[in-house]
């Protein structure tokens with residue numbers, strides 16, 4: 001990289017920090033992308049002339065709103081709602097909603113920023129956005145969750161639409177929440193506009209495979225990384241963090257491809273089950289009964305539960321972080337590498353800290369960053385939008401085949417972009433550059449808007 005390009009990148013990063021004070025997760029996500037872009041500015045100086053990086057770092061629109069709701073005892077609560085419409089150069093804003101007490105503008109902006117490049121990598125016509133609230137559905141009754149969702153959608157409905165902005169789920173937002181949100185949108189708009197939300201139930205406009213897509217897609221991505229090294233999942237011991245939507249379907253696909261998952265977690269602790277995780281039980285506990293993962297041991301006496309345990313201390317060959325951001329730090333990465341881990345695929349968004357990424361890169365293990373590895377979820381959301389637009393419903397096998405091809409293409413595009421810029425086999429550089437170029441070229445074509 002030239003000194004000039006390095007200086008340009010540093011200046012942009014400092015501007016981002018100054019303009020968005022206190023938003024640490026957003027700064028982290030921006031830095032990771034900017035660190036890859038120096039060689040791009042050298043080869044394609046017109047991106048700098050058009051101030052594309054500066055424009056990409058500034059959301060097109062940020063919406064913050066009050067969400068008042070009443071609990072079952074009649075007490076009133078006030079939460080904060082967010083929707084950051086980051087970039088619509090490639091299509092309507094697309095990205096999930098997160099309901100979790102840790103949500104604030106910096107979290108939604110990091111997620112929305114990641115979504116721009118991830119969505120571009122899918123090759124489908126979707127822009128980037130993200131939203132959510134500091135509301136935590138855990139421990140709330142169905143009626144409380146419904147009242148919250150209705151209040152949240154009453155305001156959000158002004159800003160979304162199948163051609164404008166199409167939200168979906170993320171942490172704390174599954175098919176129950178999407179149902180309540182869709183119901184309120186339908187009632188307020190007096191239209192059955194299926195394409196306004198994705199992740200819908202199969203009986204009311206949802207797509208087969210959307211529930212499975214992020215986990216399945218992440219495993220397909222890792223499978224491609226392994227194949228590129230003449231290896232496969234067959235016989236591999238694997239560890240998956242979390243036990244939510246992404247984790248569950250990551251485990252399912254690993255088992256289908258011949259690997260064995262021996263550990264998973266939730267925010268309370270870690271389960272280790274040497275003979276392999278019993279996924280039917282996890283689905284029952286988590287998807288149906290909404291219980292804590294520690295209850296797994298009530299049914300399997302040979303499984304161990306470690307309260308506040310560290311899932312990355314369990315020796316494995318493949319690790320798939322599928323819970324939340326910054327859940328795997330430099331020390332965890334060193335432990336994984338020391339224990340023989342050869343591949344890491346991120347189902348979660350930004351789960352590895354910058355120090356952890358450095359450890360994986362220096363050890364030259366196969367490391368698939370979230371914006372590439374977990375793109376199967378949003379890609380299948382775009383397939384849901386296609387089905388809604390054509391009033392069609394595809395079979396499971398056809399939809400899964402489309403997902404699989406998309407993940408193979410993303411893997412190839414990352415490798416090719418990395419190769420073009422002298423960073424062979426570096427999926428971080430490859431994903432950032434391949435995603436960036438698609439968005440940047442579209443932004444230039446659309447003029448200064």
Ligand SMILES: NC(=O)C1=CN([C@@H]2O[C@H](COP(=O)(O)OP(=O)(O)OC[C@H]3O[C@@H](n4cnc5c(N)ncnc54)[C@H](O)[C@@H]3O)[C@@H](O)[C@H]2O)C=CC1
Pocket residue numbers: 169170171172173214242243244245246247265266267268322323324325327347348349374375377378
């Ligand atoms: N649902 C989707 O289609 C997609 C989700 N993602 C990302 O995947 C990750 C997981 O999302 P979902 O499975 O949808 O959410 P979820 O709400 O279904 O599950 C989240 C899981 O993470 C665990 N968790 C949360 N905070 C934790 C912490 N501090 N320590 C340990 N475990 C923790 C929870 O206990 C739960 O098991 C998130 O980073 C999300 O942004 C990425 C792409 C698409």
Ligand SMILES: O=C(O)CCC(=O)C(=O)O
Pocket residue numbers: 094095096097118166167168169170198349374375377378379381
């Ligand atoms: O399906 C979608 O629209 C969004 C999925 C998502 O939130 C993500 O990719 O992080």
